[in-house]
Amino acid sequence: MTREECAALDAADPLKHFRDEFALPDGMIYLTGNSLGAMPKSAPERISAAVNDEWANRLVGGWNSARWYNQPTDLGDGIAPLIGAGPGQVVVGDSTSVVIYKAMAAAARLRPDRRVIVSDLSNFPTDRYVVEGLVKGLGGGYEIRDIGDLGTALGDDVAAVLLSQVDYRTGARRDMAAVTAQVHAAGAIMVWDLCHSVGAFPVDVGDADFALGCTYKYVNGGPGSPAFLYVAPRHQADAENVLSGWYGHAEPFAFEPHFRPAEGVRRFAVSTPHVLSGVALSAALEMWKRVDLHAVRAKSVALTSLFIDLVEAGGDRGLTLASPRDPDERGSQVSFLHPDGYPVMRALIDRGVHGDYRAPSLLRFGFAPLYLRYVDVWDAAALIGEVLDKELWRDERYAQRLAVT
Amino acid sequence: MTREECAALDAADPLKHFRDEFALPDGMIYLTGNSLGAMPKSAPERISAAVNDEWANRLVGGWNSARWYNQPTDLGDGIAPLIGAGPGQVVVGDSTSVVIYKAMAAAARLRPDRRVIVSDLSNFPTDRYVVEGLVKGLGGGYEIRDIGDLGTALGDDVAAVLLSQVDYRTGARRDMAAVTAQVHAAGAIMVWDLCHSVGAFPVDVGDADFALGCTYKYVNGGPGSPAFLYVAPRHQADAENVLSGWYGHAEPFAFEPHFRPAEGVRRFAVSTPHVLSGVALSAALEMWKRVDLHAVRAKSVALTSLFIDLVEAGGDRGLTLASPRDPDERGSQVSFLHPDGYPVMRALIDRGVHGDYRAPSLLRFGFAPLYLRYVDVWDAAALIGEVLDKELWRDERYAQRLAVT
Numbered sequence: 163m164t165r166e167e168c169a170a171l172d173a174a175d176p177l178k179h180f181r182d183e184f185a186l187p188d189g190m191i192y193l194t195g196n197s198l199g200a201m202p203k204s205a206p207e208r209i210s211a212a213v214n215d216e217w218a219n220r221l222v223g224g225w226n227s228a229r230w231y232n233q234p235t236d237l238g239d240g241i242a243p244l245i246g247a248g249p250g251q252v253v254v255g256d257s258t259s260v261v262i263y264k265a266m267a268a269a270a271r272l273r274p275d276r277r278v279i280v281s282d283l284s285n286f287p288t289d290r291y292v293v294e295g296l297v298k299g300l301g302g303g304y305e306i307r308d309i310g311d312l313g314t315a316l317g318d319d320v321a322a323v324l325l326s327q328v329d330y331r332t333g334a335r336r337d338m339a340a341v342t343a344q345v346h347a348a349g350a351i352m353v354w355d356l357c358h359s360v361g362a363f364p365v366d367v368g369d370a371d372f373a374l375g376c377t378y379k380y381v382n383g384g385p386g387s388p389a390f391l392y393v394a395p396r397h398q399a400d401a402e403n404v405l406s407g408w409y410g411h412a413e414p415f416a417f418e419p420h421f422r423p424a425e426g427v428r429r430f431a432v433s434t435p436h437v438l439s440g441v442a443l444s445a446a447l448e449m450w451k452r453v454d455l456h457a458v459r460a461k462s463v464a465l466t467s468l469f470i471d472l473v474e475a476g477g478d479r480g481l482t483l484a485s486p487r488d489p490d491e492r493g494s495q496v497s498f499l500h501p502d503g504y505p506v507m508r509a510l511i512d513r514g515v516h517g518d519y520r521a522p523s524l525l526r527f528g529f530a531p532l533y534l535r536y537v538d539v540w541d542a543a544a545l546i547g548e549v550l551d552k553e554l555w556r557d558e559r560y561a562q563r564l565a566v567t
Numbered sequence: 568m569t570r571e572e573c574a575a576l577d578a579a580d581p582l583k584h585f586r587d588e589f590a591l592p593d594g595m596i597y598l599t600g601n602s603l604g605a606m607p608k609s610a611p612e613r614i615s616a617a618v619n620d621e622w623a624n625r626l627v628g629g630w631n632s633a634r635w636y637n638q639p640t641d642l643g644d645g646i647a648p649l650i651g652a653g654p655g656q657v658v659v660g661d662s663t664s665v666v667i668y669k670a671m672a673a674a675a676r677l678r679p680d681r682r683v684i685v686s687d688l689s690n691f692p693t694d695r696y697v698v699e700g701l702v703k704g705l706g707g708g709y710e711i712r713d714i715g716d717l718g719t720a721l722g723d724d725v726a727a728v729l730l731s732q733v734d735y736r737t738g739a740r741r742d743m744a745a746v747t748a749q750v751h752a753a754g755a756i757m758v759w760d761l762c763h764s765v766g767a768f769p770v771d772v773g774d775a776d777f778a779l780g781c782t783y784k785y786v787n788g789g790p791g792s793p794a795f796l797y798v799a800p801r802h803q804a805d806a807e808n809v810l811s812g813w814y815g816h817a818e819p820f821a822f823e824p825h826f827r828p829a830e831g832v833r834r835f836a837v838s839t840p841h842v843l844s845g846v847a848l849s850a851a852l853e854m855w856k857r858v859d860l861h862a863v864r865a866k867s868v869a870l871t872s873l874f875i876d877l878v879e880a881g882g883d884r885g886l887t888l889a890s891p892r893d894p895d896e897r898g899s900q901v902s903f904l905h906p907d908g909y910p911v912m913r914a915l916i917d918r919g920v921h922g923d924y925r926a927p928s929l930l931r932f933g934f935a936p937l938y939l940r941y942v943d944v945w946d947a948a949a950l951i952g953e954v955l956d957k958e959l960w961r962d963e964r965y966a967q968r969l970a971v972t
Binding site: 198212219378405435516518 | 595599605614618619623624635661663665688695699706781791792810812820822824838840925926969970
């Protein structure tokens with residue numbers, strides 16, 4: 163594949179006009195959209211309105227006139243189509259870790275006679291950390307079972323299973339429907355972490371009991387934008403939110419002395435929404451209304467496959483593919499192992515190829531189809547080849563560690 | 568006191584120049600700063616920089632170069648002087664309800680042989696709701712004891728006490744040092760809710776074990792700005808955060824398989840900070856560095872006392888003072904009861920006097936000394952007199968309920 167052929171693919175790309183809707187720095191090939199998505203150009207204006215009109219002029223009137231009161235469910239209804247859910251099934255607020263806690267505590271309470279929570283040592287660390295804290299707080303003999311093989315982990319003692327659909331390191335993608343069915347066959351509650359799925363391809367929550375994720379990766383909601391929680395309609399009347407703050411109350415502004423949960427998914431709201439972070443997300447969700455998720459997936463498969471092909475065409479240069487070769491088994495991310503991964507990534511970033519590094523040797527490259535072009539993939543592969551072939555990463559500048567890597 | 572005398576007080580006010588640093592709509596007498604503070608004029612520029620430079624241009628580089636990574640403790644160090652705490656003792660993030668949960672769970676774990684959590688039926692509802700959810704989640708025979716008299720509630724079964732320093736309805740203010748000593752004498756952990764204190768007057772956490780609060784009232788951090796948590800240095804090595812997300816890990820970016828708490832207060836951080844909401848708060852905290860809190864308290868006492876005097880000078884018009892008459896016993900808020908409180912407040916707001924209403928009959932007026940003038944108090948009292956004397960609130964428009972009241 164030549165660069166000209168890539169340019170031809172870009173010209174024919176049905177998603178090509180979305181790139182113009184993002185702010186992208188000149189000369190940056192941004193392959194870290196799986197960590198923090200790029201900024202929709204509509205975001206600054208939306209945020210400015212929230213600050214200079216809603217906060218400055220309406221003040222407490224914004225609760226009604228700017229719909230701050232409804233932000234958790236308004237944003238939730240915006241997320242729903244991205245994960246195959248319907249209106250009234252998703253609530254937005256809090257950070258991902260807090261949402262994991264809410265979901266897992268509720269899941270455990272739906273199976274009160276069982277004491278095992280299943281997770282995966284390869285799961286994103288915060289998923290595991292949060293479950294450790296939950297189990298510690300619960301007392302009562304709860305334990306965590308780490309799976310290698312899900313089949314052997316599932317027994318009639320398992321209350322709930324928490325898994326990421328897409329592995330944050332390798333980009334490997336699980337079959338949600340099959341796993342959910344397997345977990346349900348064992349009588350357990352299935353909770354999906356969709357952080358690396360939502361906005362990367364069409365997700366279908368299907369029969370899942372709970373699903374959650376962040377909104378600042380492929381969704382492009384901005385740094386630290388609030389997380390989402392899907393609650394299956396069949397659980398909405400019974401599932402309990404142990405983080406029972408006033409915002410999940412049936413009548414928050416009645417200031418009743420005791421907690422009485424709201425009807426529906428709103429009971430999983432906790433407290434005053436972080437309005438400014440939420441409005442940034444709302445700008446992104448307006449854009450998503452116009453996006454064909456199947457076109458996103460088709461382009462994602464094409465971009466990731468092209469990237470693997472072009473990088474590997476350069477021969478063995480110390481790189482080992484860490485992602486599944488079969489695109490059906492991948493999310494929208496490609497990872498390679500390299501024994502000197504840290505300086506290699508620093509050298510790439512210095513040349514405009516922005517992936518990221520995860521210790522001890524992982525190079526991650528995310529592909530956000532809304533703003534990446536085929537020529538970007540071609541250019542990135544060429545620069546990777548140059549850095550490796552010429553061993554440019556041996557420059558001592560690249561050995562120096564940054565605070566956050 | 569005449570309006571001219573009020574204008575003279577304004578001219579001599581050592582805090583008068585701060586009013587110019589806030590955006591205040593023309594014709595609005597804003598007495599709801601105890602609910603949502605006004606916008607510092609520096610906030611839009613700070614937020615715009617975070618959006619248009621940090622997010623748009625630096626993207627993931629913002630973690631290092633824009634100090635997103637440090638936001639929870641940077642903001643915490645900015646809050647600390649407002650509550651008599653030092654650097655490294657406060658962390659900012661999450662909503663108030665989530666922070667209450669973290670604090671109370673940690674407090675209960677510091678007294679593992681005790682099973683009672685004391686709260687107050689007059690406490691802000693979310694404080695009570697969160698403790699109800701926590702107790703439900705804990706299992707193990709925990710119970711809540713509601714106090715009338717703290718002395719009779721305290722026994723050797725009490726693990727922790729959660730109280731608000733300032734009552735959100737009446738503005739009544741507790742003696743923190745005396746109550747903390749009383750609670751410690753009973754061997755329990757003292758957790759203070761400072762939502763209606765911080766930024767209203769100088770707070771001294773003193774010997775408190777934990778203290779927390781929101782930052783969008785008198786602190787002026789913006790709608791839904793993140794909450795803070797103070798952890799006494801003596802507890803920082805032992806206190807456990809059951810919301811053990813990756814951001815409280817000793818090395819968040821090491822992605823270790825098991826949770827290992829950070830040293831110091833950072834272990835109470837949970838997850839990726841809501842960056843845009845945090846930067847709005849940072850603008851307010853920059854202003855607070857220049858504020859003399861003792862001048863704030865002196866003006867607050869003068870404003871609230873003047874308001875009571877002027878309103879009551881009109882004679883009995885169905886109003887009953889619900890706040891303490893002794894300023895030493897008040898925060899920066901004055902509340903009156905009126906049997907037709909809802910339409911009265913609607914009529915006041917229609918004339919530019921923005922207080923708020925809490926069912927069934929409470930009119931609340933907050934006094935933020937950084938941006939309120941003595942003439943504002945005079946004008947508000949005059950308009951209250953007009954609305955009551957002429958019974959303007961009987962206009963049927965004011966009976967109509969808004970979604971959020």
